[in-house]
Amino acid sequence: MKYLKIGGQCFYNMMVNANNKLEEQKDYVNSLNVFPVPDGDTGTNMSMTFRSAVSEIENMQDKPIGEIARKLSRGALMGARGNSGVILSQIFRGIAKGLEEKDEVNAEEFANSLMEGSKSAYKAVMRPTEGTILTVIRVAGESAVKSNREDISSLLGEVCEYSKNILNKTPEMLPVLKKAKVVDAGGMGLLIILQGMYEVLKEDIQKVNMTDRDKEIQQIVSQNLDKQDIKFGYCTEFFIISNNINVDNFKTELEVIGDSMVVVKDDDIVKVHIHTNDPGMVLSKAIKLGELSKIKIDNMREQHRHVIQMKDGENIEIKKYAFIAVAMGEGIKNIFEDLGVDFVIEGGQTMNPSTQDILDCISKMNAENIFVLPNNKNIIMAANQAAELSDKKVKVITTKTIPQGITAVTEFNPNLDLEDNIQIMNKGIENVQSGSVTYAVRDTEIDGKFIKEGNILGLVEGKITNVGEDIFQVCENIISTMVNEDSELITLFYGKDCKEEKVKEFIKNIQEKYENADVQYYSGQQPLYYFIVSVE
Numbered sequence: 001m002k003y004l005k006i007g008g009q010c011f012y013n014m015m016v017n018a019n020n021k022l023e024e025q026k027d028y029v030n031s032l033n034v035f036p037v038p039d040g041d042t043g044t045n046m047s048m049t050f051r052s053a054v055s056e057i058e059n060m061q062d063k064p065i066g067e068i069a070r071k072l073s074r075g076a077l078m079g080a081r082g083n084s085g086v087i088l089s090q091i092f093r094g095i096a097k098g099l100e101e102k103d104e105v106n107a108e109e110f111a112n113s114l115m116e117g118s119k120s121a122y123k124a125v126m127r128p129t130e131g132t133i134l135t136v137i138r139v140a141g142e143s144a145v146k147s148n149r150e151d152i153s154s155l156l157g158e159v160c161e162y163s164k165n166i167l168n169k170t171p172e173m174l175p176v177l178k179k180a181k182v183v184d185a186g187g188m189g190l191l192i193i194l195q196g197m198y199e200v201l202k203e204d205i206q207k208v209n210m211t212d213r214d215k216e217i218q219q220i221v222s223q224n225l226d227k228q229d230i231k232f233g234y235c236t237e238f239f240i241i242s243n244n245i246n247v248d249n250f251k252t253e254l255e256v257i258g259d260s261m262v263v264v265k266d267d268d269i270v271k272v273h274i275h276t277n278d279p280g281m282v283l284s285k286a287i288k289l290g291e292l293s294k295i296k297i298d299n300m301r302e303q304h305r306h307v308i309q310m311k312d313g314e315n316i317e318i319k320k321y322a323f324i325a326v327a328m329g330e331g332i333k334n335i336f337e338d339l340g341v342d343f344v345i346e347g348g349q350t351m352n353p354s355t356q357d358i359l360d361c362i363s364k365m366n367a368e369n370i371f372v373l374p375n376n377k378n379i380i381m382a383a384n385q386a387a388e389l390s391d392k393k394v395k396v397i398t399t400k401t402i403p404q405g406i407t408a409v410t411e412f413n414p415n416l417d418l419e420d421n422i423q424i425m426n427k428g429i430e431n432v433q434s435g436s437v438t439y440a441v442r443d444t445e446i447d448g449k450f451i452k453e454g455n456i457l458g459l460v461e462g463k464i465t466n467v468g469e470d471i472f473q474v475c476e477n478i479i480s481t482m483v484n485e486d487s488e489l490i491t492l493f494y495g496k497d498c499k500e501e502k503v504k505e506f507i508k509n510i511q512e513k514y515e516n517a518d519v520q521y522y523s524g525q526q527p528l529y530y531f532i533v534s535v536e
Contacts, residue, residue, distance in 0.1 A: 001204040003152040007104035010200070011065045012057060015072060016208040018196030019054040022047050025192050032185035034176050036440040036451055037459070037528075042185035045082030045352055045378075049089060050193065052079020052354065054210065064103040069096040069113075077385065078356040084133060084186040086355070086381035087121050091137050091190070094120025107152045111144035114159065118142070124381070131173030133186030139166040140194060153201035160198050163191050180444050232258050232275035235298040236282055240270040242290025253285055294346055321414060321421075322367035325405055326353060326375050326383075329526030332402055332493060339409045341373075348376050348402075348526075358386035362394055369418050370394045371425075375405040377462070397425050400462075401434035402493065402524075403534030435460045435478040435533040437471055456530075471498070471530040472506045476513075482535040483514060490517050493524030493532040 003010070022029075022043075029043025056075030060068050073096035076089035097120065098113025099105060105113070118141035121134055128134050143162035149155040167187045171178040200208065236258075247270065251263050258276030270290075276282050279297045286292055323341040327333050328348035336344050343361050347353040362370055370392055374383045377400040387394035395418070399405040411428035412421055440455040446464050451457070458466030458478035465481055468474040479490060490510065494503045503521065511519045524532060 001153070001201075003201050004150055005104045005106050006065065006110065006152055006201075008063045008065045008068050009061045011068055011099075012061045013205060013208045014197040014200045015054055015057065015068075016210055017200045017205065018193040019047075019050050019210070020208070021196035021199070022050055022189060022192050026189075029185050029189045029192070031442070032182045032188055034180045034182065034185075034444075035446070035464075036442050036444045036453075037438050037457060041082060041352065041378075042084045043189060045085040046088055046186070046189040048354070049076055049080050049082075049085030052076065052356070053089075053092060058210065065105060066096075066099045066102040069099040072096065077389075078354065078359070080355045080382050080385060082352040082378045083381050084189065085352070086385055087124060087133055087186065088190070089355075089385075090120045090124040091117040094118065107147075107150050107155050110152050111141075111147065111155060114144045115141035129174070131170040131177065132184050133190050135170065135173065136163050136167055136184070136187040136190050139163055140190075153198070156194070156198040156201060160191070160194050163187075163194055167191055176446075179446065232277050233299060234277065234279045235273075235275055236279045236296075237271075237273045238283070238286065238295040239293040240272065240286050240290045241268060241293055242270070243268045245270050245289050250285070250289065254282065257281055294351075319367040320369065321412075322365040322370045323373065323409060323412075324358070324361050324365070324370065325373040325409070326358075326379055327402060327405070329493075329496070329524045331523040331525040332532075335406065335522060335524075336409065339406065340412075341409060342367075347379070352376070352379050352382065355382045355385045355389070358383055359389055362386060362390045362392060365392070368393060371408075371412075372396045373399045373405040373408055375399045375402050395422060397422070397429070399429055401436075401534075402526075402532050403432050403434045403491065404429040407432045407534070407536070431536060433461065433482045433535045435482055435531075435535070436529050437475045437478065437531040437533075438529045440467075472502070475506070475531045475533065476510070479510065479514075479533060479535070482533070483517065487514075487517050487535050489534075489536045490514060490519045491534045491536075492519075492521040493526065494521065495530050495532075496525045496527060498530055 026043035026047040029046065030041060033042055053072045053076035056071045057068050060071060073093045076092045080086045080089040094117035095113045098116035102109065118138045121137050122128050125134065140159050140163045144155060144159050147155050147158055149158065167183050170184040170187055177184060199205070247263055251261065254261055254274055257278060258274040261274045263270060263272050272286065274282060283292065283295070324343050324345065325336045325341045326345045326347045327336055328346060328351065333344045342365060345353050345357060345361055358372065372383045372387065372394060374380045374396065380396065380398050383396045387396050397408050399408055407428045408425040411425050413424065436459045438457050440451045440453055440457055442453050444451050449464060449467050451467055456468045456471050456474045457464050458474040460478055460481055466474050466477040483490065492507065507519060507521050526532065
């Protein structure tokens, strides 16, 4: 069937189908990440970003295409996770601009919207790198506007073909892709989206349903409720990690002790959200089913009282400065809090918080100036996006590692003005070296190093410098790479998979080897990384 024009219903179907296809293939996209470390989350980040976007347009089938695109863009913007998710959100921001205020569009208008998506994505990146998702959206946009096809289905078929061809050439553009023998992961995610859109037109699909896993856990009830209307006072959210959970039975157990319940199973993870007066009972029932993660309990009555106080004009203390940090591991979280960080968002490798997560946290801060420490290079773009969306004075300190984040906080001086603090924190993070020890998730070759699945990897400033079989030997090797005659402090954060007795023996050896440096160690309890190391 030819599509000389498409309206809201068709565009809606295209987006939902594209989302379903990306969800199905997110693990494949993850597998294309160049680095063999266990944080290859491009597919997950793009899928969660797009899922957030599509959840915004639920039940909007009968709306004009421009209105649907605008809501889709907003959902992607707020749900953006990781660099790939932020770039994807900017692509749909541009597409929405191209479709703005239109009821339906022809082939030329649709092509122009793809080109706007490309322009928006390139503007969002300070130093665009070819051979990435940016190249794929650029070629998609360029091929669309150059096409003379009036049938949007044929047009999109051409776009997919050109995009696939350029994706296959990305290893020639980036040597690191060629060595790893993969195409760009972000580019593949975008191609899957484009192909999902095209499938709706090619096969003349009239209705597409969202999958159950696309139903986002709802936000807490409006804080405008009167106190007596809050029947269950604690908003309780967490994940259960297990392969063997009967969701229906668990729901039955929970429904008698709360309301506003959402329980969603996604592979081996079950997301749980419930309002209850007894969070402890809920967690006790849940822990019998598997390991618990990302536990979050909010007192809604207390939040309500805070809002009422604000409305009644009661004075709320406003601090001069507040800090938000992103970190993974209970020990590392405690260190940040001990240093004066106001709120630690649980996240990092494999769990990048969304723009909305960071923005929600910013909104809770009563301070004249708010610093955000991403502590991960893949979170910086989402943090910057949240800062731009906030009406508060927010400064993102571009910390790429946990050691840099800790150094930034320790350098902070509450008696200095904003610009002086920004300067000394940025200078401080320049003087700290960061390293880590993890494991390989697949066979590959990086910088001439042949790596086998299960090998222990030592990284310095994000680059693999050592490959071995023993976590302590690899850690010692990277420390020797990082230390020089000016080094004064060596700090190690050991992960939850390390045995404390062996760690203490290892630290004793390091102290003897580097007797002129102060050696400190802490239980970070972080997953995936046996050690996080800093040298100053």
